[in-house]
Amino acid sequence: MSHSLVHRLASLRVTLACIGVAVAVALFGDGGGAWPFGVIIALPFGALCLNLLAAMATNVTLRSNAGLLGFHVALATLTLLTAADRLTGLAGHIEVTEGLGFDPSLVEADIGPFHPWKLDSVRFVQGGFEINYDPGMKRRETVSTLYLPGDGRASHRVEVGDDSPLVIGGYRFYTSFNKGFAPLVTFTDGAGRAYSGTIHLPSYPLNYFKQGNDWTIPGTSKPIKVWLHLPDEVYEEEEAWHFRKPENARLVVIAEGARQEMRPGESIPLAGGHLRYEELRSWMGYTIAYNPLVPWMLATVVVAILFLAWHVAGKFRARSWDGRARARPSRRGEDAAVGRKRAYVR
């Protein structure tokens, strides 16, 4: 690379242009173009890092000004750490049924290309949960009980919810607004083989008007529809309530044009076997986050701010705003940030 090219790359005009591009990308870069947003936003910031490198090589003012330099170096470090975090991180969500274990294969997530997939070693069992609502359907505290494997057959019981996540293997599981019901059913086919499973119904009370789902009978390709019939209001919109499983809900099965209702414990003949409605369970939605570099990012940004504050304090000390020099003589190199010095005239 020629010397003049480095000088040109170090120019403040390049800095301003990159900042302009960064603004444009931040505002309009998520329109679903050919490249993902993460790649597009990385371009101006990558360019800013190169711009800074070039300036560090050529700009005497920057190099001799410790506070300013430290601030910029820390910002560049933050940029790199952020990129690394996004490349190794994970942001996803999962729904876990009461009484069942966490199943990593059901996680839907944005996964960084260099993410060390460790969710397979995460084990917990969903217990019950409680959610309070204030009048007007305003969601308050969520307390979700989880069971973690302990020594031998014992298990640890933990309570998570809202801003207290389950932290396990570097992953953080936050309860989300998403939760609902999941009837537990057993299908016994003509040969006497039994299959048990839960049928997830859409989020409740968000989708209280659609507590149904399509379901394929295990071992067959027969699609049926189930619906959770809630004859009584679970909640009054204008009153405080508590998320709970309804007592008198019945499971409606619609198959081959026929509609049948079951209470827990009842069964119906279906597709050459029979289907038993064991009980109503609930499911809780979690958002999952994995950001191992966050402590270092925070450290970097604190370092950056300290350098910036030091730089600004030095600047203010060196010269008063109306152009009069302070009693103490200005120290060399601390006056102007970058660029020329001025004489201020009243």
Add this chain to the structure above:
Amino acid sequence: MFADGAWLPISLGLYLAAALAAIVSAVRAGAFQMTILLLSVALSVHGIAIFKRWIRLDHGPYVDLFEILSSNIWSLHFAVLIGCLAVPRIKASLAAVLPVLLVLVVWLLVVPERDTLAPITYGTIWLPVHVTLGKIFLGCAVLAVGLSLVVLARLSGLGTFVTLPGNRALDELAYRFILIAFIFETLMLVAGAIWAQDAWGRYWAWDPLETWAFVTWLSVAAYLHFRALRWSAPALNAVFVLGIFVVAFSTFFGMPFVSTAPHKGAI
């Protein structure tokens, strides 16, 4: 002393009176004692109104538009007052900045006052820290706006502001206010990210408010680099400062209300 609902309207009237007094003082090249007095009383009365609401609802003024607007009117006037007490030579810039803040006061009059409930993830120390840092940032920016308006008013012949220092000095002082604002804005972003990481597991998710706050930060960074260019001049710099303020203003008062809560992730 007053009925419960009277504190706020009285304080808004006092802000108006302070702005008028500032203009009169500027025209007469007066000493602004009346402005400072009215401003102090307005802040006290308004402070009582905010405090009473805080106690009644048991959460700070940062949930809906009314609360955010009201508390920013207070904090911006307070910042202007402190700035003018700390640097007495710029008192005359009150005549430029107080009328601008009146826009917020008038806006507040048409915003309905409703009781609000803080979402559950608002129960963290990082929220008041985040909000306070943001208010200091905006306060410093408003002081710079006042000085920049004076520079532009002089250049466009709208006012002479004879008691104030020259344009170059005002430009330098505005620059220094923006430098302080920059530090606090960075701190605000960090505190917000810590809160978001703590409450929802994501330190940054490019929600509209985050995006605009970051654009504001970038625009300040652009201003700081622009000043080091050869063609930087007080008039251009002043326009730049106003631009920053416009961006910051739409971040603070435009973006949060695209949805019902300041951060969408909060609900």
Add this chain to the structure above:
Amino acid sequence: MNLGIGRRRNALFLILPIVAVAVIGFGFALDRWVVVGDIETVPEPAAISPPAPTTPPASQTEVDDAHFEALFARGIAGLRAGKPDQAAAAFEAAQILNPRVPALHANLGFARLALGKINAAIESFETSTNLRPAQANAYFGLAEAWEKQGDLEQALGAMRTFVHLTPEDDPFRRRAFSAIWEWEQALGRLPSNAAEAVQAETGGQAGARGQDLLSVDLNRLDGGSDTFARFIGKTVILNVWATWCAPCRVELPSLQRLSKKLDPTRYAVVGLSTDEDPDYVREFLRDVGVDYPNYLDSGRDITYGILKIESYPQTLLIRPDGSIVQQIVGARAWDEPGMIANITGAQ
């Protein structure tokens, strides 16, 4: 603090290590001692065991799971890298291991879409939404696929569902809205100017639309059909709605009460739902206790095709001769005396 750092002509080689050491050291300290949002585990007495996990119906070995994950990840990588053929192959293989992952089918759909296999893509997207009706991106894919097929009606429906399912800050919403606008314009649904919009509301045209109604077949929720003509001779209160539309749900009980208050020989309250699935509509109506006749218009042939209704709820007052006398946009309290007087007076 005066370490002489600030005075150097070249602080570079001092600052770099300082930043590095500070960041690494401070970061380690934060990582070690300040764990954000950590929780304490509460030891549980061994006697209390957690609820026993039941085996999911489709049990797979862990090996299969790992294999599935790998295939899925490969597919995603292929999509991101713009290699749809590679992605489709991976997703198809993963599908054999576990056919019940909605996101898998949606992604397979996108891969097929990129390969130009439109019908196969539609099949994948539909499988995805059948497995999980809230799989928003599958609706987006469906809409794009149907647009490529030239079926803008279907595309519109799917895109509306996508918009309905996605949070307001979803970056794709903007594209969705512009697509909806574009397709509606292509279908001639958006009035090209204000004058046309006003004309659409005039009695003459509404009357003509009413006449068209008389000859249509209505799909019953149980799968059969009725002709609209069965209501000739009565004043019909035709309520166009959908289960996912909140204001529609709000006014349903008052429509039900209205249907009980009006003379059944002279009035008929009729619902026309634009939902997809008649069974779910029927179960929902049973839950909320609505029993006046309801019909399904999934393809929006009547709602858009004849009535040009684009937002819900809307309610038409139709005279016994089939002419539309009022078109009421939005929810109402239908059983209030004023509303009833309006209806009986409209005859």
